[in-house]
Amino acid sequence: MTAVLDQAAPASWLQRAGAFAIDVLAGAGLIVTLALLALSAPLYSWFWWVCTVAAALAGVAVLVNRIGLPAFTGWSLGRSVFGIRVVSAAGDAGLLRLLLRDVAHLLDTAAVFVGWLWPLWDARNRTFADLLAHTEVRRVESAGEGVRRRAGAVLLVLAVLSGIAGGLGYYAVYRQDRAVDQARAQIAEQGPRIVEELLSYGVDSVDEDFAKAQSLATDNYRQQLIAQQDAVRKAGPTTNDYWAVSSAVLSNPEPTATEASMLMALQGQRGTNPQELKFITATVQVDFTKSGDRWLVDNLTVLKRPALNGGGQ
Structure with a gap:
């Protein structure tokens, strides 16, 4: 596996951005929606609890897909779609290295997002987090048949859940505001x-x-x-x-x-x-x-x- 990875070309910036959008941004959209609904609901009300617990579960799911799955299977959902993999000099990056890498992405963000753009001119297409964790993202063979179909199904579910959460939140907040106005x-x-x-x-x-x-x-x-x-x-x-x-x-x-x-x-x-x-x-x-x-x-x-x-x- 190490030899194969050494021969693989670095992943392009667009491939990495697409994988990140599937792995993080899609789930983050649902989490932000739920968090905003929780903030708009009366504290400790049933709707507040539903939104808070759902946001926490969504956050856990994002972490499992982003760090847990790659540590044991080598793939996250987004990376499997684009055929890319996070590797180290020894082969696949382990759980601790993947965790360190995602924490180090804070440095990419803190530097006015320059770290996220660094792969555009780095010879091995690395971010600041990759430099710190000694990792690279390389192109590899596809994770198998049906990857894009599964990813599409997951994104559709996330979109539906976000729509339901938004509609339910609008109804709950609107109903609450209307009840207060009537009172x-x-x-x-x-x-x-x-x-x-x-x-x-x-x-x-x-x-x-x-x-x-x-x-x-x-x-x-x-x-x-x-x-x-x-x-x-x-x-x-x-x-x-x-x-x-x-x-x-x-x-x-x-x-x-x-x-x-x-x-x-x-x-x-x-x-x-x-x-x-x-x-x-x-x-x-x-x-x-x-x-x-x-x-x-x-x-x-x-x-x-x-x-x-x-x-x-």
Whole structure:
């Protein structure tokens, strides 16, 4: 084998580039697509896991084809198509030498890609990585019948997988963005009304109003709301009306399909006697959570305490 390899002509730059495109670039395209989809998906969501695991498996497959197969069979898929082989002075390059060679390709890239072009004027068509690993790429006999057919099948599978990944990613990201936009629109419309019903009650219907308010709160916030309602009962309830005069969906934190926060300016009045009405202003931040098809208050933080102004003239 050594004598045969010594007599073989160096592989041309185009042959090496074609083999590299099949062995690395085709798989890298799928890996990059999956990685971008993982970055666009919610962290640790099912879609994030699918994309991350698939990208890792694709990376392993590229390494096995690029380094593992040549170490034991002498061929990678791309090199078998173009009839070229990585060799050393002793014959076929072993696993460690092939690994060192691919790591050394970082030097080819770091030198503003000059290392990848070096075979165009090197007498033995070597890259910087070949010089460092003491390897050459030479033309040899074909790896056998059907090589191009197998390579074409692999490239077709990669293209189909990339297309599926791209389509699935577009659908998943588009659906997520659409769900967030719908949630933002829903909470912008419904949020102020929910808070008005949560905080308003009448002296003649306090039990019903309090029960309705509790139905608008999540389990997380309901106990705090009940404690506030009990304090109102002990103090002697009176009519308490609130209405939102200004509101905005917050972008920090960013809303999701099931969670959103609002900043709200409230005005209201307290009391039933026109001569003793108290006018109220307050500013609150309200966190909402979607349960089924309903938005519920998960927390209400008072940013500006209610201010009471004097009664009627």
